[in-house]
Amino acid sequence: MTKLTLGPIAYHWSAEERRDFYARIADEAPVDEVYLGEVICSKRAPFHERDLPATIERLERAGKTVILSSLAEVMLKRERKATADLAALDGPEIEINNAAGLYDRGRRAHRIGPFMNAYNEATIAWMARQGASHICLPGELPAEAVAVAATAARDLGLGVEVQVFGRACLAVSARCYHARAHGRTKDNCQFVCEGDADGMPLCTTDNRPILRVNGIQTQSESYVDLLPEVAQLVANGVTHLRLMPQAVDMVAVTSLFRKVLDEAMDAEQADAALRDCCGDTPFSNGFYKGQAGYKRIAMATPG
Amino acid sequence: MTSLMSSAELICPAGTPAALRTAVDAGADAVYCGFQDATNARNFPGLNFTPEELAEAVVYAHSKGAKVLLALNTYPPAGQVDLWQHAADTGARLGVDAFIVADMGVAEYIAQKHPEVRLHLSVQAAASSPEAIRYYCESFGVKRVVLPRILTIPEIRQVRKEIPCEIETFIFGNHGLxxxxxxxxxxxxxxxxxxxxxxCSPASDVEYKRDADGTMSSQLAGFTIDCFRPEEKAGYPTICKGRYTVPHRSEAYYAFEEPVSLNLARLLPELIDAGVHAFKIEGRQRSKSYVRGVVSAFRRAVDDIRAGREADIADLVALTEGQKQTQGAFETKKWR
Incomplete structure (x- = not known):
């Protein structure tokens, strides 16, 4: 049975926004699993980590599986400590996004996050032998490679996850581009990223929207949308479909994916409804189609 | 620290057999190169080595006491792992001195099949903490880590104390953001x-367009990456060195970094003192004369420092004359 998951919030949403968001997810969103935790910037974590136990409890009471995701970049002392603390947990499950976490975790069970570069069957086999129970594939992997990786992972008894909705992560850096845009540095950022709930838009000099800045992360301007490809993903052995939280009605978004998975709505109709949920943001599936990531490639007409 | 100082190695780029000989003759302790395919991170047209060329290169380098490091530092997509494994087998057969790897599957393959060849962890693996580096050392027997260009010198000094392998850092060339x-x-x-x-930003997708008013825009795959007034020199359209607009600023700005290159010449003595074992010069895509100039200048500087003399840093600084340069993250946390 294919599962729908909600990825960790990439942005600096306030503690209150997060509480409201997860309360609604718990009550209304038809997702099976929810990833929590700060993945992008270690400076943000203190704002919301005290709410974590209550959020976990709320989601678990609603029947969701909760997984805690670790930081993608680990360099500073506080980042090393945060990673080690997470790796020491007995529960809930954890998703590791940096090799420092793999070191800290040892052979105890863990999930492999999208930042771990599990590009191929050899790497996946290695990770499985070290205790990985689940792999989230890199977002830029094309369909043929996804199929091979998913088969390999499933043969090893691993869950296999692919991002099917939300902005693609294109890069992370040691430098904070949100702070830079406001003439500050990472150390005195004053959390300017909080003002951009769906990332800060970058346009080319001829006014073409191109990228989004989220602190140290650079994201796609487009939302990845693999709703039309859901059936193929499932047929190719993908067990978990990940939706990344964006500043849109995520209950509506997750419901559309659920309906397609349950075959209660056809993909084309659902995709039109998804379009209506997402304002002017362009959709893309180029990475999955083996083309430029920003592109939206139409489904081949069946028959 | 004295013993470490005596081993500061100069690791030089070799995009072609001719550049390799040039680098070796100019005093490289080691050269790094790759095959003509996706197995290395400088897969550019006209660059890199056939197996036959690599065989000759290894013989030449070894005859002059220099080492050859083979970059296999990309990530094989599922279904294509064979290409990387064959490249490793070929490299081992030809007698390369080390493999530079990033992918865990590739690292494990080499550790199992060719345990006699040293493994270096590529900067592409992004191991930026002692724990991450130890993971690769303990899992695959990595002997050297190429550090990401994001640590300050005090941080490098600290990392050095906590890891069981050698450190290599970039010292000159392209400044990855x-x-x-x-x-x-x-x-x-x-x-x-x-x-x-x-x-990275492939030349086949690059276009320069001049508007009626004389402004030149540099484009990548049809996206304008930067825009130059008639009197400005148009730069290469690398996405992370482009100019963009944001809602709260009136003018386009370098959202990530200005088009600068890395030059750590002034920091060389400090880096040696911090325990850096090897210094990498970026630029497999560069010309022979560039390689000759940069390698010989750094050769003199490293020799001077090793011998306890004051190095002539001015020579090295002059290498990037006319271009903007940076010490990036190495000098101060404020870069972040």
Missing amino acids: MVEGRCSLTNYLTGQSTNMDGV
């Missing part, structure tokens, strides 16, 4: 992947 091995910007615009294809 993003965490290496985690960047899909090029793939987002062009459909060619830095991680899987070894391609």
Whole structure:
């Protein structure tokens, strides 16, 4: 049975926004699993980590599986400590996004996050032998490679996850581009990223929207949308479909994916409804189609 | 620290057999190179080595006491692992002195099949903490880590104390902005992947367009990356060195970094003192004369420092004369 998951919030949403968001997810969103935790910037974590136990409890009471995701970049002392603390947990499950976490975790069970570069069957086999129970594939992997990786992972008894909705992560850096845009540095950022709930838009000099800045992360301007490809993903052995939280009605978004998975709505109709949920943001599936990531490639007409 | 100082090695780029000989003759302790395919992160047309060329290169380098490091530092997509494994087998057969790897599957293959050849961890693996580095050392027997260009010198000194392997740092050349091995910007615009294809802002997708008013725009796959007034020199359209607009600023700005190159010449003595074992000069895509100039200048500087003399830093600084240069993250946390 294919599962729908909600990825960790990439942005600096306030503690209150997060509480409201997860309360609604718990009550209304038809997702099976929810990833929590700060993945992008270690400076943000203190704002919301005290709410974590209550959020976990709320989601678990609603029947969701909760997984805690670790930081993608680990360099500073506080980042090393945060990673080690997470790796020491007995529960809930954890998703590791940096090799420092793999070191800290040892052979105890863990999930492999999208930042771990599990590009191929050899790497996946290695990770499985070290205790990985689940792999989230890199977002830029094309369909043929996804199929091979998913088969390999499933043969090893691993869950296999692919991002099917939300902005693609294109890069992370040691430098904070949100702070830079406001003439500050990472150390005195004053959390300017909080003002951009769906990332800060970058346009080319001829006014073409191109990228989004989220602190140290650079994201796609487009939302990845693999709703039309859901059936193929499932047929190719993908067990978990990940939706990344964006500043849109995520209950509506997750419901559309659920309906397609349950075959209660056809993909084309659902995709039109998804379009209506997402304002002017362009959709893309180029990475999955083996083309430029920003592109939206139409489904081949069946028959 | 004295023993470490005596071993500061100069690791030089070799995009072609001719550049390799040039680098070796100019005093490289080691050269790094790759095959003509997706197995390395400088998969550019006209660059890199056939197996026959690599065989000759190894013989030449070894005859002059220099080592050859083979870059296999991209990430094989599922279904294509064979290409990387064959490249490793070929490299081992030809007698390369080390493999530079990033992918865990590739690292494990070499550790199992060719345990006699040293493994270096590529900057593309983005191991930026003692724990991450120890993971690769303990898992695959990595002997040297190429550090991401994001640590300050005090941080490098601290890392050195906590890891069981040698450290190599970049010292000169292109200044990568993003965490290496985690960047899909090029793939987002062009459909060619830095991680899987070894391609960054490919020349085949580059176009320069002049408008009626004389402004020149540099484009990548049809996206304007930067725009230059008639009197400005148009730069190469690398996405992370482009100018963009944001809602709260009136003018386009370098959202990530200005088009600068890395030059750590002034920091060389401090880096040696911090325990850095080897210094990497970037630029496999560069010309022979560039390689000769840069390698010989750094050779003199390293020899001077090793011998306890004051190095002539001015020579090295002059190498980037006319271009903007930076010490990046190495000098101060304020870079972040």
